[in-house]
Amino acid sequence: MTAGAIYGLVVVIVVLAGSIGVQAMRGKNVEYECQDCTARFSPSPILLALTPHRLGKKLLTCPQCGTRTWAVPVPK
Ligand SMILES: [Zn+2]
Numbered sequence: 307m308t309a310g311a312i313y314g315l316v317v318v319i320v321v322l323a324g325s326i327g328v329q330a331m332r333g334k335n336v337e338y339e340c341q342d343c344t345a346r347f348s349p350s351p352i353l354l355a356l357t358p359h360r361l362g363k364k365l366l367t368c369p370q371c372g373t374r375t376w377a378v379p380v381p382k
Pocket residue numbers: 340341342343344345368369370371372373
């Protein structure tokens with residue numbers, strides 16, 4: 307492995323760890339609402355950091371109805 311590849315890997319890990327930390331802090335005040343059945347749920351910070359997002363919404367699978375939905379963040 308080259309030094310450049312190792313540096314790239316370190317950057318990815320740091321960004322990912324930071325992202326998980328941000329999601330963990332946000333998760334204390336925010337939960338997500340299913341667009342299909344309006345169930346509210348709190349996914350794990352790791353899942354939130356990894357899942358695709360757009361305009362604050364997260365692509366999540368609803369634990370209640372099983373639909374893959376662009377879940378909307380709502381205050382707890
Ligand atoms: Zn649902």
